[in-house]
Amino acid sequence: xxxxxxxxxxxxxxxxxxxxxxxxxxxxxxxxxxxxxxxxxxxxxxxxxxxxxxxxxxxxxxxxxxxxxxxxxxxxxxxxxxxxxxxxxxxxxxxxxxxxxxxxxxxxxxxxxxxxxxxxxxxxxxxxxxxxxxxxxxxxxxxxxxxxxxxxxxxxxxxxxxxxxxxxxxxxxxxxxxxxxxxx
Amino acid sequence: xxxxxxxxxxxxxxxxxxxxxxxxxxxxxxxxxxxxxxxxxxxxxxxxxxxxxxxxxxxxxxxxxxxxxxxxxxxxxxxxxxxxxxxxxxxxxxxxxxxxxxxxxxxxxxxxxxxxxxxxxxxxxxxxxxxxxxxxxxxxxxxxxxxxxxxxxxxxxxxxxxxxxxxxxxxxxxxxxxxxxxxxxxxxxxxxxxxxxxxxxxxxxxxxxxxxxxxxxxxxxxxxxxxxxxxxxxxxxxxxxxxxxxxxxxxxxxxxxxxxxxxxxxxxxxxxxxxxxxxxxxxxxxxxxxxxxxxxxxxxxxxxxxxxxxxxxxxxxxxxxxxxxxxxxxxxxxxxxxxxxxxxxxxxxxxxxxxxxxxxxxxxxxxxxxxxxxxxxxxxxxxxxxxxxxxxxxxxxxxxxxxxxxxxxxxxxxxxxxxxxxxxxxxxxxxxxxxxxxxxxxxxxxxxxxxxxxxxxxxxxxxxxxxxxxxxxxxxxxxxxxxxxxxxxxxxxxxxxxxxxxxxxxxxxxxxxxxxxxxxxxxxxxxxxxxxxxxxxxxxxxxxxxxxxxxxxxxxxxxxxxxxxxxxxxxxxxxxxxxxxxxxxxxxxxxxxxxxxxxxxxxxxxxxxxxxxxxxxxxxxxxxxxxxxxxxxxxxx
Numbered sequence: 001x002x003x004x005x006x007x008x009x010x011x012x013x014x015x016x017x018x019x020x021x022x023x024x025x026x027x028x029x030x031x032x033x034x035x036x037x038x039x040x041x042x043x044x045x046x047x048x049x050x051x052x053x054x055x056x057x058x059x060x061x062x063x064x065x066x067x068x069x070x071x072x073x074x075x076x077x078x079x080x081x082x083x084x085x086x087x088x089x090x091x092x093x094x095x096x097x098x099x100x101x102x103x104x105x106x107x108x109x110x111x112x113x114x115x116x117x118x119x120x121x122x123x124x125x126x127x128x129x130x131x132x133x134x135x136x137x138x139x140x141x142x143x144x145x146x147x148x149x150x151x152x153x154x155x156x157x158x159x160x161x162x163x164x165x166x167x168x169x170x171x172x173x174x175x176x177x178x179x180x181x182x183x184x
Numbered sequence: 185x186x187x188x189x190x191x192x193x194x195x196x197x198x199x200x201x202x203x204x205x206x207x208x209x210x211x212x213x214x215x216x217x218x219x220x221x222x223x224x225x226x227x228x229x230x231x232x233x234x235x236x237x238x239x240x241x242x243x244x245x246x247x248x249x250x251x252x253x254x255x256x257x258x259x260x261x262x263x264x265x266x267x268x269x270x271x272x273x274x275x276x277x278x279x280x281x282x283x284x285x286x287x288x289x290x291x292x293x294x295x296x297x298x299x300x301x302x303x304x305x306x307x308x309x310x311x312x313x314x315x316x317x318x319x320x321x322x323x324x325x326x327x328x329x330x331x332x333x334x335x336x337x338x339x340x341x342x343x344x345x346x347x348x349x350x351x352x353x354x355x356x357x358x359x360x361x362x363x364x365x366x367x368x369x370x371x372x373x374x375x376x377x378x379x380x381x382x383x384x385x386x387x388x389x390x391x392x393x394x395x396x397x398x399x400x401x402x403x404x405x406x407x408x409x410x411x412x413x414x415x416x417x418x419x420x421x422x423x424x425x426x427x428x429x430x431x432x433x434x435x436x437x438x439x440x441x442x443x444x445x446x447x448x449x450x451x452x453x454x455x456x457x458x459x460x461x462x463x464x465x466x467x468x469x470x471x472x473x474x475x476x477x478x479x480x481x482x483x484x485x486x487x488x489x490x491x492x493x494x495x496x497x498x499x500x501x502x503x504x505x506x507x508x509x510x511x512x513x514x515x516x517x518x519x520x521x522x523x524x525x526x527x528x529x530x531x532x533x534x535x536x537x538x539x540x541x542x543x544x545x546x547x548x549x550x551x552x553x554x555x556x557x558x559x560x561x562x563x564x565x566x567x568x569x570x571x572x573x574x575x576x577x578x579x580x581x582x583x584x585x586x587x588x589x590x591x592x593x594x595x596x597x598x599x600x601x602x603x604x605x606x607x608x609x610x611x612x613x614x615x616x617x618x619x620x621x622x623x624x625x626x627x628x629x630x631x632x633x634x635x636x637x638x639x640x641x642x643x644x645x646x647x648x649x650x651x652x653x654x655x656x657x658x659x660x661x662x663x664x665x666x667x668x669x670x671x672x673x674x675x676x677x678x679x680x681x682x683x684x685x686x687x688x689x690x691x692x693x694x695x696x697x698x699x700x701x702x703x704x705x706x707x708x709x710x711x712x713x714x715x716x717x718x719x720x721x722x723x724x725x726x727x728x729x730x731x732x733x734x735x736x737x738x739x740x741x742x743x744x745x746x747x748x749x750x751x752x753x754x755x756x757x758x759x760x761x762x763x764x765x766x767x768x769x770x771x772x773x774x775x776x777x778x779x780x781x782x783x784x785x786x787x788x789x790x791x792x793x794x795x796x797x798x799x800x801x802x803x804x805x806x807x808x809x810x811x812x813x814x815x816x817x818x819x820x821x
Contacts, residue, residue, distance in 0.1 A: 020769040022810075035688040035732050038641040043810065046581045046617065046644075172440035176570045177531035178481075180493045 005149050005156075006107045013157040015166035016092060021081040026062070028070040028078060028095075033063050040082050040091070047086035048171060054089055057151045058082075060144045061093050061165060069095025069163055088154070089169045099162030102133050106145065113146075189355040190234040196360045197227050203370045210377050215259045215325075222252050222366055239349035240285075243297045246341075247274060250304045253333070257311055261320050270307055274300075298345040305341060309334045318544045321499075325376060329369050336365040412569055416448035419562045420536070424450045426558070427522075427551040429538035434526075434562075435479060435486055436534035443478040444490060444534060453539060454516040456484040457509055464515050489523040489535050495559075496523040497552045520546040524559040528567040536562060584644045588619040591648035595655055601627035605698050605821040608635075609793035613760075613800075613813040618643050621758050621812035622651045626662055631699045634662060635816055637710065637756040638691035641732075650687045653679060654733070668693040668706035669743035672730070676708065680737040688734040692756055696748065696818070703754070706743040708733050711759060716781060718751035723778050753781065753792070754818040760811035761796075764804050772803050789819040 022043060026036045037059040044051060062080065070076035081092040100106075109131050116125035130143050149156055154168025200223050207216050229245035251274070258267065277300050284290060312330040317323045340362045347354050416434045424432040431451030435444040452467055455474045463469045482491045485506050489496050498521045501507035510518040520540040526533040536559045540547060592614060600608045612621055620643060626634040638654060640647045657678045661671055671693055679687060690710035696703045705713055705726050712727035728742040748754065757777070764772040777796070784795045796815060 020765075022763070023771070029731075031735050032731065034686050035641060035735055038686070038688055042618070042620070042641060042643050046585075174439045176439065176567070177437055177528065177533040178442075178490075180527070180530050180532055 006110060007103055007145075007149065008155065008157045009103065009160060009162065010157050011159045013155070013166065015090065015155055015157050015168050016159065016164075018081045018092060021083040021090065021092070024080050024082075026066075026078050026080065028066045028073055028076045030063075030066055030072055033059060033066060036062055036080070040080060043082065044084040044089065045086050048084070048089070053151070054169070057148060057169075058091055060148060061091060061167065064144070065093045065095035065097075065165075068100075069097035071097065087171050087173055089171075090154070090167070092164060092166045094159075094164035097163050100158060100165075101162075102131075103158060103162060105133075106131055110146065110149070189352075189359075190230055192356060193230045193360050193363070194227070196363045197223060197230070200226075200363060200367055200370070203367055207370045207373045211373055215256050216370075216373060218252055218256045218259065219366060219370060222249055225249055225252070226363065226366075233349075237350070240297070242344075242349045243301060244278070246301055247278065247304065250301070250308055250337070254308055254311065257308070257315070257326065260322060260326060261311075261315060264311070266307075266311075270304070274304065295345055298341055302338070302341050302345075305334070305337045308337070318546055319500075321549075325369070325372055328376075329372055332368060333365060336362060412566075412573070413447060415565070415569065417450070419558070419565070420448045421450040423536060423555060423558045423562075424538055427538060427547070427554045429522075429547070429551075430541040432536070432538040433474075434534060434536050436526075436566075437481075437490070437532065438478065442481050444481065444487060445478050446475045447534070449475065452515075452541070453537070454510060454518060454541075456486060456507070456518075459509070459516060467515060470515055485521070485523050486535050486537060489525045489537075490532055493525050493527060493532055495525065495552065495556060497521075497547065497549075499546050499548075517541055517543075519543055522547055522552050522555050524552075524555050526559055526563040526566065528563045531567075533563055533566055533570075585617045585619070588643065588645045588648040589614055589616075591645070591652065592619040592622065595622055595624075595651055597623075597625050601625050601633060603627060603630065603633050603698060606633060606696070607789040607819045607821060608633075608817070609789040609819075610816040611793055611797055611814070613797070613809070615760070615809040615811050615813075618810075618812050620647050620651075621760065621814040622655065623756070623814055623816055624655065624658065625816070626659075628662065628665065628695075632695060632697050634668075635694045635696075635754075635756055635818060636691065637758065637814065637816055638689055639710065639758045639760075639812075639814075641688040641690075646687070650679065650689060654689065654691070667743060668695055668704050669728075669741045672706050672708050672733075672741040673739070676733045676739050676741070677737060679734050686734060688732050690732045694754065694756065696754075701748055701820075702745060703748050704743050704745050706730075706741050708739075708741060711757060711762075714753075714755040714757070714778065714781075715746075715748070716753035716755070716778075716785060717749075718753070718785065719749060721782075723782075748820050750820055751785075752820045753785065753789075754820075755781065755815065757815040758812060760813040761800065761815055763811060764800055764813065765807055765810070766803050767805055767807055772800065776803075789817050792819075793817050 022040075024036070024039060026032070037055055040058055040062075041051065041055045044054060048054060062078065065078045066072060070078065076096040078096075079092075079094045081090075083090045109128060113125060113128035116122070116128060131145070148167070152167035152169050154170050155166075157166045158164065159166075204216075204219050204223060207219070225245050225248050229241050233241045254267070254270070258264070281297070312326060312334065315323050315326045315330070317327065320326065340358065343358050344354060349355075416436075420432045420434050423429070429451075431449070431453040433449040433453040434447050436447045437443075438445055449471065452471060453474060454470060455477065457477075459470065459473060463473045479487050481487050485496045485498070488506075498504045498507060501518050501521060502511045507518060507521065510516050510521075518539045518541055521537065522539075523535060523537040525535050536555065538547075538551075538555060596612055600610065608625060610623060610625070612623065614621070620640045622638045622640065624634075624636040626636070628634060636658060638651070640650045640654075642650075654675055657675050658671065661674055666674075672691065675691070679689070690708055692705065692707045692710040692713055694703055694705045694713065705728065707713070707728045708730050709732040712725040715724050715726055716722075717724060726744060726746065728744055730741040731739045755777075762772055762774050762777055766772075776799075780796055780799050781792060784792045787795070793815065800813060
């Protein structure tokens with residue numbers, strides 16, 4: 001069993017190193033999120049196979065910043081840094097909001113959920129299906145972050161103010177065959 | 185008298201020695217070397233017998249010879265438990281015999297020795313009789329000679345029992361003739377050696393034939409579209425047919441993880457690991473279970489062969505721990521298995537394996553060699569295919585990129601319109617694989633001109649098609665002399681929702697009337713237009729609100745009117761210009777752009793554009809261009 005993943009708070013994490021990353025600044029306009037996402041993801045090289053999944057995950061993070069961070073306030077902006085290669089995708093999204101307040105609660109919730117799953121206790125797990133706070137609306141399933149944590153296998157890190165998130169995804173390199181020497 | 189029979193025997197023994205030396209030269213093996221001891225025993229006993237003339241010497245040496253024959257047999261089959269009783273029985277008997285000779289405890293009949301000898305021969309006969317090609321490797325020589333050995337031994341014992349050792353006929357004819365049994369076996373070795381040589385030649389040619397067969401099938405498969413699964417299947421079925429296996433499989437290394445996936449099977453190749461009882465009920469379920477279960481490197485003999493890079497041959501699965509799941513009386517039963525790794529220039533691609541599934545039917549060394557030849561050819565083939573498919577895939581990507589770039593280049597204006605008091609310059613520097621920028625310059629009449637710049641989000645042919653659509657709409661409606669805001673509104677309506685997937689673009693449209701010296705500008709979320717007011721020696725940014733094209737069907741665009749005077753500059757550009765990166769990851773920036781324009785503001789339009797172009801090139805230096813760079817510059821005369 002791999003160790004349980006969780007959201008980290010660490011401003012000095014290497015995922016926040018913006019050197020060599022592209023940068024864009026977007027207004028908090030929910031209607032344009034697909035466009036913003038496309039602008040970011042168009043930099044991904046064609047070698048990345050599941051580009052739709054990547055696009056979807058980037059879109060979630062941008063959406064989150066626009067909606068939960070800036071509360072769709074058109075006066076507020078989000079900053080996006082990104083870089084891609086055929087083996088990695090990195091993204092930093094910063095909003096002008098108050099920061100992710102429920103981070104610890106979310107981690108605790110996620111831990112509980114994983115425990116239930118490992119014990120195959122599906123009865124109790126039913127209580128941990130979605131993470132809902134009093135700020136959530138009917139469009140929030142509370143599930144996007146679970147998927148994000150799974151997808152961004154290089155980590156999901158918040159800054160100390162919790163209004164910026166840095167994520168990384170590493171793609172395995174395709175190969176045919178193994179060197180005999182490495183192998184023994 | 186006896187001495188003369190000695191010479192006779194010695195003569196035969198010398199012949200045996202000669203034959204032995206010859207056999208040893210072509211086949212230096214342990215079983216053959218045992219005959220050296222046998223000959224030594226014979227020579228020793230004949231010399232001793234001629235000196236002491238005691239029948240005991242012959243019978244005791246006979247015990248030794250038979251024991252050596254047993255040893256010879258055991259050098260093929262391995263030791264058996266029953267041998268201990270044989271040995272114990274003989275030692276006890278001979279001990280008792282010697283004790284009795286000296287102390288005369290009981291009066292033993294002289295034929296007693298012969299009877300025990302016959303018992304030994306019977307034991308040897310049974311042991312020889314148990315040999316079959318399925319339980320003994322290289323059993324051929326035993327199978328060929330065993331009847332003769334037993335007959336000769338039995339006959340000799342019988343004759344000596346009847347006539348006694350001292351009999352003249354025995355001494356002169358029977359014993360020397362009897363020695364030829366050893367000569368017979370040695371000559372069998374020599375004969376086998378030569379026939380094996382011939383067989384190797386015929387094996388090689390049959391190997392070649394099956395390879396040709398395989399190549400022919402393979403060629404047929406290639407004429408259609410390349411299908412790796414199909415080719416793997418051809419390899420496995422050819423291998424199974426050619427070595428007479430009951431089933432076979434090919435597992436290939438996963439492209440990303442350290443595990444093996446079953447890619448082709450022929451016949452029922454049972455899993456080499458534990459299988460749930462419910463699965464075992466149906467052959468089709470077992471097949472599916474095997475096909476769907478990846479094998480970790482190092483697990484089962486399939487994984488082991490990949491880990492070590494060495495072939496594994498298990499002749500009889502019941503004698504090998506690793507085959508514990510396949511020796512029961514059920515659907516998983518395997519009697520014999522060969523596993524050969526697929527290796528090309530030091531890289532392991534996967535593994536080829538065949539099994540026999542009928543009791544008492546085993547593969548032999550020759551089958552292993554056969555399969556190895558197959559594996560070699562298969563590995564090279566598969567490796568070439570992989571390379572070919574990779575090139576194909578890459579070409580597909582590149583084709584898309586190239587087509588898009590071609591469309592883009594065709595859409596760009598070949599020459600710039602000429603209009604009095606206005607000079608125009610523009611450049612487009614496409615980045616490989618992006619092709620999102622597009623610009624156009626349209627002359628409405630002798631006084632009016634339109635400048636259009638556009639940055640389509642996304643890339644490849646789909647982005648290029650959006651460009652084509654925009655251009656078509658633009659060309660169709662500008663003739664109607666509508667103002668820029670209306671044109672943008674129509675373009676947006678045309679693009680939004682017209683294609684199943686979303687497409688987005690930012691664009692700016694500027695018209696200029698030289699007679700009125702009036703410009704009208706409308707923007708769909710593109711970078712604001714730069715205007716250099718020469719009289720004020722400063723830049724202003726002109727913008728109008730509006731969403732990018734493709735976001736909302738109902739978006740209405742705004743426009744702004746303003747005056748342009750002599751030596752004013754208008755610059756439309758895409759973000760690829762100001763986001764150009766240097767080796768340290770710094771962006772070129774808007775400041776740098778306005779800086780260089782201001783520096784060269786007095787030059788003609790084309791020269792200013794050239795300055796910008798060369799400065800961008802110097803700034804980016806050796807870094808890879810990641811976005812299209814497009815810029816239009818208009819200078820008022």
